[in-house]
Amino acid sequence: MDNKMTLEEVFMWPKGMSLEDYQKLLTKIKRLKAKMHSLTETRDFLEDALDLLSDEEGSERYNRKAQQYEDTCRQLDKAFKQIDELEAKLKS
Numbered sequence: 001m002d003n004k005m006t007l008e009e010v011f012m013w014p015k016g017m018s019l020e021d022y023q024k025l026l027t028k029i030k031r032l033k034a035k036m037h038s039l040t041e042t043r044d045f046l047e048d049a050l051d052l053l054s055d056e057e058g059s060e061r062y063n064r065k066a067q068q069y070e071d072t073c074r075q076l077d078k079a080f081k082q083i084d085e086l087e088a089k090l091k092s
Contacts, residue, residue, distance in 0.1 A: 014090055025086055032083050039076045046072060 005026065013022055046069040053062045 012090065014092065022090075025090060029083060029086050032079050032086070036076060036079045036083070039072055039079065043069065043072045043076060 005023070009026060013019075046065055049065050050062070050069060053059075053065060056062045
């Protein structure tokens with residue numbers, strides 16, 4: 001992973017935090033944001049699939065997609081919370 005920081009990230013560096021810890025937090029945040037992007041695309045795809053399968057509501061196929069949609073939404077919520085926690089550490 002590239003450890004280069006932007007100028008903005010350098011200026012936002014919290015006092016009292018080591019450079020290594022700061023870079024680890026930034027890396028985690030960047031990875032989580034990439035994961036969120038992927039999960040958002042998956043959620044949108046599943047949402048479209050559920051719309052297409054709406055006439056099959058209650059079928060095994062529909063229920064499987066609905067379960068995948070719910071799981072993806074839970075993972076997305078978890079990622080949002082993790083990013084909020086990490087960003088709070090940066091601001092403290």
